[in-house]
Amino acid sequence: MDRNKRILIVDDDPDFAAAIGKILTSAHYEVEKAGSLQAGMKAIEARTPDLILLDVMMEKYDDGFNMCYDLKHDARYKHIPVIIITAVTEVTGLKFSPETDGEYLQAEGYLRKPINAEVLLKKIASLV
Amino acid sequence: MSQGECILIIDDEQVLLEGCRQVLEEKGYVTATADNGERGLQLIRELNPDLVLVDLKMPGKSGMEVLQEIESTHPNLVKIVITGYSTVSLAVEAMKKGADDFIPKPFTDDELSMTVEKGLKKRRLILEREALMKEQELIRRNMISLVSHEMRAPLAATIQYLEVILGGMAGDVSQEAKEMIERCVVRLREMLELFGRWLKLATYDPQKSAERFTAVPLTDMAAKVLEMRKPDAQEMKVHLSLEAPQDLPPVMGSRGALEEVLDNLVANAIKYNRQGGWVKVRLLERNQEILVEVADNGIGIPPEHLPRIFDEFYRVDGRRNAPIKGAGLGLAIVKKLVETHGGTIAAESRVGEGSLFRISLPKPQQTKAERTGGWKPV
Numbered sequence: 001m002d003r004n005k006r007i008l009i010v011d012d013d014p015d016f017a018a019a020i021g022k023i024l025t026s027a028h029y030e031v032e033k034a035g036s037l038q039a040g041m042k043a044i045e046a047r048t049p050d051l052i053l054l055d056v057m058m059e060k061y062d063d064g065f066n067m068c069y070d071l072k073h074d075a076r077y078k079h080i081p082v083i084i085i086t087a088v089t090e091v092t093g094l095k096f097s098p099e100t101d102g103e104y105l106q107a108e109g110y111l112r113k114p115i116n117a118e119v120l121l122k123k124i125a126s127l128v
Numbered sequence: 129m130s131q132g133e134c135i136l137i138i139d140d141e142q143v144l145l146e147g148c149r150q151v152l153e154e155k156g157y158v159t160a161t162a163d164n165g166e167r168g169l170q171l172i173r174e175l176n177p178d179l180v181l182v183d184l185k186m187p188g189k190s191g192m193e194v195l196q197e198i199e200s201t202h203p204n205l206v207k208i209v210i211t212g213y214s215t216v217s218l219a220v221e222a223m224k225k226g227a228d229d230f231i232p233k234p235f236t237d238d239e240l241s242m243t244v245e246k247g248l249k250k251r252r253l254i255l256e257r258e259a260l261m262k263e264q265e266l267i268r269r270n271m272i273s274l275v276s277h278e279m280r281a282p283l284a285a286t287i288q289y290l291e292v293i294l295g296g297m298a299g300d301v302s303q304e305a306k307e308m309i310e311r312c313v314v315r316l317r318e319m320l321e322l323f324g325r326w327l328k329l330a331t332y333d334p335q336k337s338a339e340r341f342t343a344v345p346l347t348d349m350a351a352k353v354l355e356m357r358k359p360d361a362q363e364m365k366v367h368l369s370l371e372a373p374q375d376l377p378p379v380m381g382s383r384g385a386l387e388e389v390l391d392n393l394v395a396n397a398i399k400y401n402r403q404g405g406w407v408k409v410r411l412l413e414r415n416q417e418i419l420v421e422v423a424d425n426g427i428g429i430p431p432e433h434l435p436r437i438f439d440e441f442y443r444v445d446g447r448r449n450a451p452i453k454g455a456g457l458g459l460a461i462v463k464k465l466v467e468t469h470g471g472t473i474a475a476e477s478r479v480g481e482g483s484l485f486r487i488s489l490p491k492p493q494q495t496k497a498e499r500t501g502g503w504k505p506v
Contacts, residue, residue, distance in 0.1 A: 013281055019288035026297040087280040113284035117295050 005128045006030040008049035010040035010067070011085070016113065020053065020085075023117045029124070037067050044077060050128045052082045054107070072106040081127040083109040133248055134158045134175055138168035138194060139183035139210060144233075148181065151237045152244065165189025169197055172205065178251045179206040179244060181231075184218055192222060199226035204254050206247040272330050275323055283323075287316050325461065334468035337385060341469075343378040343492065344386055346420065350409050353390045357398060365403045366424075368394075372411035379418050379489045385465045392458045393422040393485050400483070401426035417488045425482035434477055438463040 007029050011017045014035060021031045032049065034040035044052070052071070056064030068084065071077045084107040109123050135157050137148045145161045152159050160175055162168035166189055172180065180198065184191035191209060198205055209222040209230045219230040228250060231243045290313050292298055294306060301309070347370075354368045361368045379386070390409070397407040401424055410421040429437060438459050466473045470490045477483035 013285050015285040016281070016288055019285065019292050022292045022297050023295070026295075087284050113280075114287035114291060117291055117297070 004030065005050040006032060006047070007051045007053060007124065007128075008032045008034060008040065008043055009053045010034045010037065010064075011053070011055040012036060013055070016055075020115065020120070023120060024124075027121050027124075037064070040067065044071075044080075048077070049080060051124060052080055053085055054082055056084050056086045068107055081108040083107065083111060083123060083127070085111050085113060085115065087113040132156075132158060133179065133251070134160065134177040135244060136160045136162065136168065136171055136175065136177040136180045138162045138165065138180065138186070138191070140164060140186045141183070144183070144210075148240060151240055155241055155244075157244070165191070165194040168194055172198060172202060176202070177205065179208065179247050181208050181210055181244075182227075183210045184215070184222060185212065192218075192225065195222060195225050195227055204251075204258070206251045206254075208243060208247050268330070272327060275327060275330075280320060280323055283316055283320050287313055287320070290316075325458075334464075337382050337468055341380045341382060344381050344383045345378045346386070346411050346418065347372040347376055349383065349387055350390060350411060350420075353387060353394055354409060357391070357394050360395065360398050361407065364398055364401055364405075366398050366401045367404075367406040368398075368409075369406065370409045370411075373413065376411055376413060377418065377491060379469070380492050381469045381489070385468070389462050389465050389487065390420065390422070392462045393487075396458065397422050397424035397426060397483070397485075400424070400428075405482075413491065416491050418491050420487040420489065421484060423482065423484045428479040428481055428483055429475070429477040430479050431477075434475060437475060438473070 007024055009017045009020055009024075009031065011020075011033070012035050014033075017033045017035070021033060024031045032043055032047075034043050040052075040054070043049070054064055054068060056068070064084070064086075068082055071080065071082060108127050111120060111123065135152055137145055137152075137159065138161075139145050139148075140163050142163065145163065149159045149161055160171050160177065162171050165186055168180070168182070169189075171177070182191045182194050195207055195209065198207055203226075206229075207227045209219060209227045211219045211222070211230050211232050216232070219227075219232070222230060229243055229247055231239065235243075290309050293301060294309055294313070350370050350372065354370055358368065394407060394409065401407065405425050408421075408423045410419075410423070412419045412421075463473055466487055466489070471488050473485065473487045475483060475485050
């Protein structure tokens with residue numbers, strides 16, 4: 001396991017971020033947390049992470065989507081793998097479905113909350 | 129007491145038009161006039177008035193025709209017909225065709241004002257009701273996003289913590305504590321599942337779904353559903369069987385939705401069964417319909433509950449104590465999905481003997497010859 005890989009968690013639910021953070025530190029990743037998209041962008045600009053876990057159901061429904069889109073269309077950041085985490089499933093019919101929005105989102109992975117620790121670690125290991 | 133409401137008068141008599149206009153404008157209403165039916169209809173489209181006065185006797189497009197057209201394009205517009213004294217029967221006919229009131233000629237200024245005010249009262253009630261319904265829809269939508277985010281997020285976070293603890297990432301956990309936490313996770317996941325189901329029901333858009341209908345081969349689908357439910361059936365020691373004719377035509381529908389329907393019924397039939405019981409799925413063609421039957425010889429449904437089993441959140445009481453979980457949403461979803469396929473669902477049951485659920489779906493417009501000639505699902 002690479003000890004120096006840094007992962008940024010962007011999620012407005014501090015408890016969820018703390019729980020996920022625990023899983024990551026237990027696997028020897030360095031973890032940084034941002035409670036908002038603005039804080040997330042600031043953190044990325046200050047120090048480019050090796051991977052971003054991004055919640056797409058933050059303050060407004062489309063914020064996380066826009067952030068992912070911006071990152072993937074920015075030459076400085078588009079190489080950073082992004083894993084979308086969401087409590088939304090395709091059945092809610094609200095906004096998000098990997099099948100129809102995947103192209104727009106261009107994230108490297110999609111995981112549904114709550115996330116199985118093993119699945120998360122495997123996914124991250126395959127991307128960093 | 130006018131609120132800037134707009135009244136349109138359609139009459140071929142200039143004198144009457146002018147007279148009405150003056151009376152109503154004095155009362156503070158905004159008015160518009162048209163001296164024939166065509167022009168009247170045009171003004172309705174342009175001005176969207178609150179009330180319209182229509183003379184029944186006009187050259188060209190008759191008042192009755194105007195009335196009928198308004199009724200179909202602007203059902204919430206209040207319509208008052210102007211009739212001659214000698215033509216009360218015409219007024220009655222107009223009321224049948226959707227007019228809200230009538231005023232016989234000749235009428236006084238007061239009679240006109242009173243009739244118009246009465247009509248506008250109705251209009252205000254209609255608009256109020258519309259606004260209420262809009263608000264209700266808004267509340268429903270907000271409720272959906274509330275459930276989807278505000279309620280799911282804390283659940284997800286809680287489960288996430290528990291998973292971390294269970295994974296030993298927060299230190300050692302005793303075996304007893306571990307078992308309890310595992311139960312917590314199971315219960316909370318059930319709750320998440322319930323929210324998911326509720327959302328599915330609340331956000332299901334039948335129109336959108338119908339646009340994507342394809343030909344669904346029911347026999348294949350049923351075989352797959354039974355295969356998927358085999359482990360549950362084996363656990364309950366329930367025997368599953370499928371009976372379907374070779375040449376059963378496919379139905380037009382959403383495969384996913386129909387699978388969900390059948391899976392729900394089969395899952396119920398297994399759940400509310402007995403050791404050594406059976407569940408039979410039967411597909412058959414009858415006249416213009418395709419029938420899907422799910423029969424079991426399980427515990428059955430008491431007659432007093434039978435009429436309500438398709439209601440949302442309804443659960444047969446006696447089963448609360450049974451070791452069976454469920455939110456009481458499955459059959460409500462099933463019914464909704466069946467109806468979007470233009471079908472119906474009914475249930476028969478006897479306590480202690482079993483239940484029979486029968487779905488009737490419309491048969492696609494295909495002749496038997498065409499089918500045997502090689503019908504392939506699209």
